[in-house]
Amino acid sequence: MAHAVDVHVGKRIRQRRWLVGMTQQKLAECVGIKFQQIQKYETGANRVSASRLWDIADALEVDVAFFFEGLKSGAPESREADTVPVDMMGDKEAMDLVRSYYAIPENQRRRLFELARVLSDVA
Template sequence: MKHPVDVYVGKRIRHRRWMNGTTQQQLAEAVGIKFQQIQKYETGMNRVSASRLWDISKVLDVQISYFFEGLNDSVEESNAGGGVAGDVLTDKEALELLRSYYAIPENQRRRLFDLARVLSDAA
């Protein structure tokens, strides 16, 4: 059975890898493993060792703490039967939207954000 922490860390790895535009193959090569192992980490099937997480954090250019941000809320919600928080990050369309959003220059991104807020209030 998958442990909720392993699933959460795996989702954070996948999210950061995807946001960087890094493939599973590229990440695997950079840390010296096969891409299938990255797949297992990302799904929570295999637990990521501390040393491997250290290597992954260096390749993905984040602090180790990144992989655990929001974990307490997620595990509590999961234990309550609500699923893992941030499941929206498993939706390819949502991830693509997020990546595109951050590719927009900051001043334009702010205007787009304000527009989205107005539209969601009107809905």
């Protein structure tokens, strides 16, 4: 059975890869492995070594610490956390939405954000 930290790190790899629009094949080429290994990392089936995680972070242009963000630390969760699905960042549709959102010019993006905030307040 996969360790919870390995699963979390794998989800964060997948999340960042989706966010930057990179395929498993392209990421694998960047770090010098086969795409099947990336699949195993993303599911938590295989543990990522420290040096490989360093290479993946470099390819995805994030700090290594990014992959550990969000691990439970025992701190009380905020009320807002109850309204957001636990694995929202592992949801491909949510990641596509985030990627599309950031592709919108900043002034239009701000207006869209305000519209979404108003709609969520009324719901």
